[in-house]
Amino acid sequence: MSEKTCAACDCALDETAIRVTIGSHVVEACCEECAEKLREASAKGST
Numbered sequence: 001m002s003e004k005t006c007a008a009c010d011c012a013l014d015e016t017a018i019r020v021t022i023g024s025h026v027v028e029a030c031c032e033e034c035a036e037k038l039r040e041a042s043a044k045g046s047t
Ligand SMILES: [Zn+2]
Pocket: 006, 007, 008, 009, 010, 011, 029, 030, 031, 034
């Protein structure tokens, strides 16, 4: 289970994955658009 998926859309990640820090942990997104969604969700305070 070494394959990672985008935290926003669940598609497979490759070496271009973008790291997004959410609170105290780091998730990875497939593209800037997904990264932005994760940041927005985090900013809204939804745990
Ligand atoms: Zn994505």
